[in-house]
Amino acid sequence: xxxxxxxxxVSGLAGDGAPPRTGRRVRHPWTRxxxxxxxxxxxxLAILLVVTFLIVPLLPGDPAVAAAGEGASQEQIERTRxxxxxxxxxxxxxxxYLVGVFTLDMGHSFASGTSVTSAVFSRLPFxxxxxxxxxxxxxxxxxxAGIVVALMTRGGRRSWLDHVFNALTSxxxxxxxxxxxxxxxxxxxxxxxxxxxxGAATLGSLVLPTVAIMxxxxxxxxxxxxxxxxxxxxxxxVRTARGWRLSPLRVNLRYVVPNxxxxxxTLSGLILAGMLGGAVVIETxxxxxxxxKGVVDAILLRDYPVIxxxxxxxxxxxxxxxxxxxxxxxxxxxxxxxxxERHG
Numbered sequence: 001x002x003x004x005x006x007x008x009x010v011s012g013l014a015g016d017g018a019p020p021r022t023g024r025r026v027r028h029p030w031t032r033x034x035x036x037x038x039x040x041x042x043x044x045l046a047i048l049l050v051v052t053f054l055i056v057p058l059l060p061g062d063p064a065v066a067a068a069g070e071g072a073s074q075e076q077i078e079r080t081r082x083x084x085x086x087x088x089x090x091x092x093x094x095x096x097y098l099v100g101v102f103t104l105d106m107g108h109s110f111a112s113g114t115s116v117t118s119a120v121f122s123r124l125p126f127x128x129x130x131x132x133x134x135x136x137x138x139x140x141x142x143x144x145a146g147i148v149v150a151l152m153t154r155g156g157r158r159s160w161l162d163h164v165f166n167a168l169t170s171x172x173x174x175x176x177x178x179x180x181x182x183x184x185x186x187x188x189x190x191x192x193x194x195x196x197x198x199g200a201a202t203l204g205s206l207v208l209p210t211v212a213i214m215x216x217x218x219x220x221x222x223x224x225x226x227x228x229x230x231x232x233x234x235x236x237x238v239r240t241a242r243g244w245r246l247s248p249l250r251v252n253l254r255y256v257v258p259n260x261x262x263x264x265x266t267l268s269g270l271i272l273a274g275m276l277g278g279a280v281v282i283e284t285x286x287x288x289x290x291x292x293k294g295v296v297d298a299i300l301l302r303d304y305p306v307i308x309x310x311x312x313x314x315x316x317x318x319x320x321x322x323x324x325x326x327x328x329x330x331x332x333x334x335x336x337x338x339x340x341e342r343h344g
Contacts, residue, residue, distance in 0.1 A: 013080075013172050020176045022331060028060070029179060029337040030330075030337065031041070033330055034327075037323050037327070041319060041323060042158075044316075045099075045316075045317045045319075046317065047339050048311075048312055048315045048316065049074075049097070049098065049101065049312070052311050052312045053094050053097050055311075056307050056334070058302045059302065059307075061108055061131065061302045063086065064080045064084060065077055066110065066302040067084060067110040067302075069078040071219065082083075084110060089317075101312070104117050106120075106282055106308070108311050109305060109306050110301070110302070110304060110305065111300075111301040111306075116305045117309070119294075120294070120306065120309045120310055122205050123290050123294045124313070125290060126200060126288060126289050126290035126291075126292040127283070127290035127292060129206060129226050130206065130213060130279060130282075130283075130290065131211055131276060131279065132208045134146050134213045135214075136209065137214050138214045138218050138221065138268075138271075139218045141214075141219075141222075142217070142219075142221035142222040142225060142260065143221070143222075143260070144250065145218075145222045145225075145226075146221070146222040146226035147226075147227075147256070147257070147260070148223025149161065149162070149165050149222070149223060150225075150226045150227075150229035150233060151231040151233070153165075154233050154234075155285035161339070166223070166227070169219035170219070172215055173216050173219040173220060177212055177213065177215070177278055177282060178282070178285055181208070181212040181213055181281075181285040182284065182285070183284075184211060184212055185286075187195045188207075188208060190294075193207050198287035199284070206290070209282050209285075209286040209288050212285070212286075213275055213279060214275075217228075217268075217275060220267070220271060221222045221267060221268055224267050225260060226293075228263050228264070231257065232256050234257070234339060238255050258332075260327075262332065262333055265328055266325070269324075269326070270322065271323030273321045273322050274320075276314050277314070280293075280295060283296075284296045291310050294306065294310050295307060295310040295311060295314075298310065
């Protein structure tokens, strides 16, 4: 059905006046899928490069003044401006920015004078620790919680549990994560003394910022899973499976969970990518030395190269996470390879 013939011949026979297309069609669905995702990644990268370059000059203040230091004379400020290349036209600055990105040499920090690349990548493991731990904990908690609540409230039973679940998840999700972080610090660090209130000196320092990041996503994903599971449990094929006297565990693992995966993974990918943005606030509140705190510090110091590098890296990581979820979805259900067409 998808022959590897020259597509131009087919177009020309159609007689629609359109110029014949040349080249071979990619036959394998997975190859086409991966090529589309690679194209999307390149487009996202191009947008990120333009946005990160243009957004920084919009920040208030003069970076040359910040780099020259307090009390610097106008002559010193101008010399600093020339040394940093800020006197060049924007197209020249953008070209230098592109060269720096693709050669992993983004210059030196205006504030500290250290290499931007090494400064940014030294923070990456700290954000990676929190992000991976939060993603894993969110999925491990939210998916089973949603399924269990759906099973316990199936057919209108235990309506009180449904009300409590909805009220609790709505309440927690409505609270901003920086407020949650403050509450966690007050209760578990100051009052109980179980965990450090900030820094990254011990393994326990990971707990509170990770919890602060994942509470909101757990509420959203568990509610979606609960609703989808409740719908699936009423489907005829699930009732038929129960009629075959299969065990509840087998019915759930074979018929309920697989049908939950598409919706759950799609939503989870978007929410989990957003966690990287939430890390900016949480890392600042907890003094966690990751990319989030790094970008806030750089903004306060008007450190253009560091701001651009961190925002670009966070955006790229979020894009890669969404693409990874798309690939997992396609592996779970081949219809996602072509947006709904099933391949046998």
